[in-house]
Each structure stands twice: as structure tokens, then as C-alpha cells.
Amino acid sequence: MTHTTLSAQNLEHGASASRWTTVLWILWIILIIGGVIGVVQRLMYGHLAAGYGSYVPWGLWIGLYFLGIGISGGSFIIGAVGFILGVPGFSKPSELRMAIVLSIAAMIPAFIGVDLDLGHMERLYRVLTAPTFTSMIAFNAWMYNIFMIVAVVTWLLSFKNGSVWLKPLLVFGAFLSILFPSQSGVFFEAVRINEFWHSPILSVLFLASAISLGAAGLLLARSVYGLRLATASDRNDEYHAVNWLRIILVLGILVYVVFEFAEFSIALWTTGPHSPNVEFLLFGDYWAVFWILHVLLGIVIPLVLFGTSQKGLWALAALLVTVGFAAARMCILVPGQISGQIPGLQQAFQDARLTYSYHPTSMEYLVGFFMVAVGMAIFYVGMRLSAALASRSQQQA
Amino acid sequence: MKKPHEIMDRREFLLAGGLVGAGTVAAAAVIVKDRLPEAPQDPTGDSTVRNLTVLKNVKVQENEDPHVRMQRELVKAMSKPVEKRHWIMVIDIRKCIGCHACTIGCVAENKLPPGVVYRPVTTQEFGEYPNVQIRFLPRPCMQCDNPSCVPVCPVKATWKRPDGVVVIDYDKCIGCRYCLNNCPYGARTSDLGRYHTTGEASGAPAGKDRPVEGAVSQWEHEPNNEYAKRWDRKGHNSPAGNARKCHFCLHRLEVGQLPMCVTTCIGRATNFGDSNDPDSLVVQLITKNNVQTLLPHWRNKPQCYYIV
Numbered sequence: 001m002t003h004t005t006l007s008a009q010n011l012e013h014g015a016s017a018s019r020w021t022t023v024l025w026i027l028w029i030i031l032i033i034g035g036v037i038g039v040v041q042r043l044m045y046g047h048l049a050a051g052y053g054s055y056v057p058w059g060l061w062i063g064l065y066f067l068g069i070g071i072s073g074g075s076f077i078i079g080a081v082g083f084i085l086g087v088p089g090f091s092k093p094s095e096l097r098m099a100i101v102l103s104i105a106a107m108i109p110a111f112i113g114v115d116l117d118l119g120h121m122e123r124l125y126r127v128l129t130a131p132t133f134t135s136m137i138a139f140n141a142w143m144y145n146i147f148m149i150v151a152v153v154t155w156l157l158s159f160k161n162g163s164v165w166l167k168p169l170l171v172f173g174a175f176l177s178i179l180f181p182s183q184s185g186v187f188f189e190a191v192r193i194n195e196f197w198h199s200p201i202l203s204v205l206f207l208a209s210a211i212s213l214g215a216a217g218l219l220l221a222r223s224v225y226g227l228r229l230a231t232a233s234d235r236n237d238e239y240h241a242v243n244w245l246r247i248i249l250v251l252g253i254l255v256y257v258v259f260e261f262a263e264f265s266i267a268l269w270t271t272g273p274h275s276p277n278v279e280f281l282l283f284g285d286y287w288a289v290f291w292i293l294h295v296l297l298g299i300v301i302p303l304v305l306f307g308t309s310q311k312g313l314w315a316l317a318a319l320l321v322t323v324g325f326a327a328a329r330m331c332i333l334v335p336g337q338i339s340g341q342i343p344g345l346q347q348a349f350q351d352a353r354l355t356y357s358y359h360p361t362s363m364e365y366l367v368g369f370f371m372v373a374v375g376m377a378i379f380y381v382g383m384r385l386s387a388a389l390a391s392r393s394q395q396q397a
Numbered sequence: 398m399k400k401p402h403e404i405m406d407r408r409e410f411l412l413a414g415g416l417v418g419a420g421t422v423a424a425a426a427v428i429v430k431d432r433l434p435e436a437p438q439d440p441t442g443d444s445t446v447r448n449l450t451v452l453k454n455v456k457v458q459e460n461e462d463p464h465v466r467m468q469r470e471l472v473k474a475m476s477k478p479v480e481k482r483h484w485i486m487v488i489d490i491r492k493c494i495g496c497h498a499c500t501i502g503c504v505a506e507n508k509l510p511p512g513v514v515y516r517p518v519t520t521q522e523f524g525e526y527p528n529v530q531i532r533f534l535p536r537p538c539m540q541c542d543n544p545s546c547v548p549v550c551p552v553k554a555t556w557k558r559p560d561g562v563v564v565i566d567y568d569k570c571i572g573c574r575y576c577l578n579n580c581p582y583g584a585r586t587s588d589l590g591r592y593h594t595t596g597e598a599s600g601a602p603a604g605k606d607r608p609v610e611g612a613v614s615q616w617e618h619e620p621n622n623e624y625a626k627r628w629d630r631k632g633h634n635s636p637a638g639n640a641r642k643c644h645f646c647l648h649r650l651e652v653g654q655l656p657m658c659v660t661t662c663i664g665r666a667t668n669f670g671d672s673n674d675p676d677s678l679v680v681q682l683i684t685k686n687n688v689q690t691l692l693p694h695w696r697n698k699p700q701c702y703y704i705v
Contacts, residue, residue: 053512053589058578086403119570119588120638127552130553132431132551135575141551171416191578193545342519343519345536348536354512
């Protein structure tokens with residue numbers, strides 16, 4: 001949603017600002033209406049309208065949860081490191097705030113998704129009040145909450161000139177932002193009885209994708225939202241920033257591809273315990289998610305678009321990368337759950353929820369819409385609030 | 398881009414290092430603390446001794462039915478404190494005929510809703526006609542001595558009791574289903590709040606006995622007695638929304654009854670008892686036969702043995 005207080009002249013993409021505003025408002029209204037319908041269905045009928053069960057216990061919302069966590073961690077790392085190092089286009093408080101707001105806006109919907117996935121949503125607080133740190137869920141939950149506090153405090157400190165705590169907290173926040181996306185990988189790696197997940201490469205994949213997603217989110221946010229670019233120097237910095245984001249994105253994608261290839265090529269070269277999972281993903285029921293959504297839409301087309309000099313196409317590429325990594329999350333999540341270890345278990349006691357297959361239902365997609373809509377709304381409100389507070393602190397100064 | 402000395406002054410650098418260091422130490426401390434052995438959550442000692450009178454007046458006979466023998470051994474085991482017992486199950490798959498009576502008995506005993514099963518029986522076919530063999534494999538919870546499902550619970554809602562049974566506290570479980578993904582045997586299922594009788598009215602004959610459209614029959618709201626407590630799922634109360642699993646019918650053991658799957662086994666294929674009792678049937682069976690456990694390579698140390 002475009003900042004309505006900014007004039008078109010102040011925006012680098014001013015000519016397209018009003019068009020973006022209309023498009024985004026329409027998109028948001030569609031997402032929120034659909035999303036509310038989904039959430040109402042979830043609250044009224046529980047998990048009955050969902051596609052997951054006991055043999056595939058996690059579905060779309062967990063995939064989107066890890067997507068949100070990735071965007072959150074990645075945008076904070078990039079914003080904090082760019083600000084501390086004084087990288088042009090990242091060194092101003094307003095540019096730092098955009099990264100922090102995006103980080104928070106991505107994490108809150110992730111919490112919503114995971115809470116709606118619980119069998120007892122009302123007991124979510126127990127993860128904080130009675131945790132067991134042998135579980136990655138408890139460890140991650142605590143880290144997310146500490147990170148959220150750090151993010152909010154750094155956002156507040158960014159309005160204050162010369163705060164001695166800002167940079168140390170940014171370093172601490174960046175440290176957490178490296179840890180928790182990696183721990184998203186550990187969340188799966190720690191499942192020691194699952195050959196497909198129990199691989200240290202997942203941490204690298206999740207970290208690489210988090211940095212790519214953060215860069216994609218920031219590139220998209222800068223393209224459709226726009227920051228105040230009053231001078232030629234500002235516009236130059238903005239160009240450099242977007243270019244940096246493009247480079248980070250391309251590198252992140254390439255690292256992801258290399259490690260993903262390393263993981264899958266072994267399983268295909270020599271048949272091992274997790275070869276059926278890889279074959280299911282590459283050539284089975286999930287081939288379209290992998291080849292079309294993840295590889296074609298999320299990797300090949302974005303790399304081609306990033307090769308052009310059109311910034312509008314870079315924004316499109318960033319959007320596709322986000323969709324592609326959402327698919328990539330599902331490519332880790334679902335194949336890891338589709339093969340049981342006891343032969344004939346699915347046939348032993350037949351029920352729709354006792355099958356080794358999963359397809360998200362319309363209710364799950366609608367709740368996914370809700371998560372995206374909430375994220376967009378938080379980002380919009382956060383940026384409006386940032387602008388208002390920055391203006392007030394300037395007046396006071 | 399700033400020059401290296403402009404990035405942070407010494408004070409900021411020390412503060413940043415302090416925060417990162419303190420965070421790392423705190424994280425390591427909580428991880429180590431939770432990995433250390435804890436005192437049992439369950440009561441132990443004399444309060445757990447049960448002086449049961451089952452079969453007290455029935456004389457021991459030579460060659461008596463294994464069920465009667467196991468019942469006696471159960472009473473004997475219950476007369477010890479809980480930490481002195483160690484329940485195991487021994488399934489002789491040579492005797493299993495695949496009748497599924499154990500599965501159904503378990504469903505009835507624990508009032509399991511659709512999609513929740515504690516003891517399915519798998520069927521495996523070997524060879525080609527006419528040299529075909531069918532093997533039935535009942536799969537209860539293995540009550541592993543090194544359970545992979547327990548440490549992943551984020552809220553301490555599942556643990557291993559002193560008598561070896563892995564249990565779930567339905568009042569604590571948040572329903573995250575992480576434990577489901579951490580059981581190699583698929584022994585945990587999620588209670589998603591479903592009922593057998595929803596939609597019972599469709600196709601039912603008209604008349605005063607016709608079920609109400611969309612309503613759940615009253616019998617499905619009868620509470621079950623797992624863990625010797627009263628559980629009513631109405632209104633999505635626990636155990637609806639929770640992970641659920643076989644618990645060797647702990648509520649039956651408390652009153653001197655064998656687990657339902659043992660009682661209903663018409664082929665006498667399922668045996669149950671205290672492995673700490675050297676004279677027990679289960680100890681005899683696992684020492685005199687070629688027993689195997691399922692998926693031993695995961696090192697979960699399952700406590701359900703199969704005679705093959």
C-alpha cells in the first residue's frame with residue numbers, strides 16, 4: 001500500500017504510485033475477505049475442514065509460518081548490517097525502520113498461522129510459561145519473542161539521535177536473525193527418525209532462503225511503497241540499495257540451488273532410505289510444486305528477470321522468489337511426511353486422516369490469505385507510524 | 398560505506414559483544430538444564446502399591462490359560478511400587494490370525510473417535526501364488542525406553558513413567574503434533590475433534606427415532622477413562638485437539654485388568670507383563686524365543702517384542 005502522504009514527485013516510482021495503491025488495496029481487500037472467511041471456518045469447525053491428519057500432521061500453515069520467519073529474519077539481517085556498515089540506501093534511520101517493520105510484519109502472521117494449526121490454540125502461552133528446551137518448538141518460540149522485543153526496541157531507538165544502544169541491539173537482533181531461520185532447519189533436522197529431514201543441509205537451505213526472502217521482501221517493499229527520495233543523492237542511494245538487494249537475492253538463490261542439488265543428487269545417485277521422498281517430490285505427486293512453482297517460477301524466471309536492467313521486472317522477480325520459496329518450504333515439509341516406516345500401516349486402519357498424502361483445502365488457502373493480509377496491514381500501519389513518529393521527532397528537534 | 402573504525406565505537410562494540418555473549422550463555426544454560434535427568438513427574442513409592450484381590454480365591458492350575466497366568470502376574474506386579482515394575486508386551490505373530498479384535502477392543506475401551514487408532518494390525522503378503530504367506534503385525538505403542546517422541550514436546554506434556562509407559566497429559570498438550578512426526582512407528586494419532594455419528598441422519602428412515610440432522614449421538618459424549626480420569630470431548634475439550642496414543646490401558650491395570658488388546662486376543666498372540674519379574678510369562682517368552690523389535694536401528698529401545 002502506497003504511503004498516501006507522499007507526493008508522487010517524492011517517489012522514485014511516483015508515476016506508478018497511484019496505480020500500485022489501487023492494485024494493492026484491491027488485492028488486500030480480496031485477501032482479507034477470503035482470509036476472514038477461512039478463519040471463521042477454522043474457528044467454527046476446527047480442523048475438520050483441513051487436509052492434514054495424523055500421518056501427515058503438518059500442512060500449508062506450517063509452510064507459510066516458516067516462510068514468514070524467513071522473511072522476518074532476512075529483512076532484519078540485511079537492514080541491520082546495511083545500517084551498521086553504512087551501506088548507501090540502508091544507512092538512514094528510515095531505511096532501517098522499513099527493514100524492521102517488514103521483519104515484524106512477517107513474523108506476526110507466522111505466529112497466527114502456527115496458532116491456528118494447534119489443536120488447542122488457547123494453550124499456546126504454555127510454550128512460554130512451561131517450556132522444555134529439548135524441543136526446537138520451545139527454543140524457537142522463546143527466540144522469536146526475544147527477537148520481537150529487540151526489533152520493537154530498535155525501531156523505537158531509531159527515532160532517537162545518537163542512542164548508544166541502537167547498534168549493539170541491532171547486532172544482537174542480527175545474531176538472532178541468523179539463528180532463528182537456521183533453527184527453522186533444525187526444527188526438521190532434529191526429527192532424528194526421518195531420513196529426509198535429518199540432514200544438516202536444511203539449516204543452510206533455510207538460512208540462504210531467509211536472506212533471499214528478506215532481500216525479496218525489501219526489494220518489493222521499496223518498489224511498491226517507496227521511501228522519501230528528496231535529492232539526487234537519495235535517488236542514487238536508492239538505486240544502489242535495490243541493486244544490492246538484487247545481488248543478495250541472486251547469490252542467495254544460487255546458494256540454495258547448490259545445496260539443494262547436493263542433497264537430492266545423493267539420494268538419486270545411490271538409493272537410500274529417503275530416496276522415495278525425493279522421488280515423490282521430483283517425479284511423483286509433488287512434481288508440479290517442485291518443478292513449476294519452486295524451480296521455474298521461483299528460480300529460473302527470477303534469475304532471468306534480475307538479468308535485465310528494468311527495476312519493475314526486479315520487483316516482479318522478487319514477488320516470484322517469495323512464491324517460489326513458499327513452494328520450496330512445502331517441498332521440504334510434505335515429502336518428509338509422505339512415507340511411513342511400517343509397511344501397510346495406511347491400509348491397516350482406514351480413515352481419511354490416516355493417509356500418507358496431503359493437499360491443502362480451500363479453508364487452508366483462505367487462512368493463508370489471512371496471514372498475507374495481516375502481514376500487509378501490519379507493514380502499512382508500521383510504515384505510517386514510522387513516518388508520523390519521524391516527523392514528530394524532527395519537529396521536536 | 399563506513400570505514401572499519403567508524404562502524405562502532407568501543408562502547409557499542411562491548412555492549413554488542415555482551416548481548417551476544419549473554420544470549421549465547423543463557424541459551425546454552427537452558428538447553429543443558431533441560432537435558433539433565435529430572436525427578437519423576439508421577440508419584441512413586443508406597444502410594445502406588447495396589448493390593449488387588451483379582452483371582453485371589455482361584456487356585457493356580459497347571460497349564461492354565463495364559464490370560465489367567467498374566468492376570469495373576471499383573472496382580473503381583475501391582476503389589477510393588479510403580480518404579481519396581483516395567484511393563485512390556487510380547488506379540489507372537491505366528492499366532493496372530495488378523496482378526497482385528499484387539500483393534501476394535503481398543504477403540505471400544507478408549508472410545509476412540511474417527512482417525513484415532515492405538516493398535517492397528519498391518520497385513521503383509523509375501524511370495525507369489527501359490528507360495529503365498531500372509532503375516533499380521535499388530536502395532537501398539539512401543540513404549541520405547543528411549544522415546545523419540547518425548548523430548549520434542551515443547552510443553553512437557555508427554556513423558557515416560559517409572560513403569561515404562563509413555564504417557565500424555567491431555568490437559569497440557571497443545572496439539573502441535575511434533576510428537577506425531579517424531580514417532581517412527583506412527584503410533585501417535587491426532588484427535589481432530591471428529592465424531593462417528595455426525596451425519597448419521599442422512600439416509601436414515603423417517604420417524605420419531607430418526608437422528609437429529611447433524612447432531613452427534615449421545616453415546617459419543619460418554620466420557621472415556623484413560624489414565625484413570627474422566628475425559629469428555631464435548632465442546633472440543635481434551636482429548637479432542639490432542640495427540641493420543643496407546644498407554645497399555647493404565648486405567649485397567651490399576652484395577653487388576655489386563656490391557657484390552659490382550660484380553661480380546663483370541664489367538665493368545667498378545668502377551669503382557671512385568672519384565673522385572675523373572676518368573677513372568679513375558680520374560681520366559683523373550684528369553685526362550687527369537688524375538689525382534691521393530692525398527693531397532695533408530696535406537697528407541699522399543700518395549701514391544703515380536704516372536705517371529
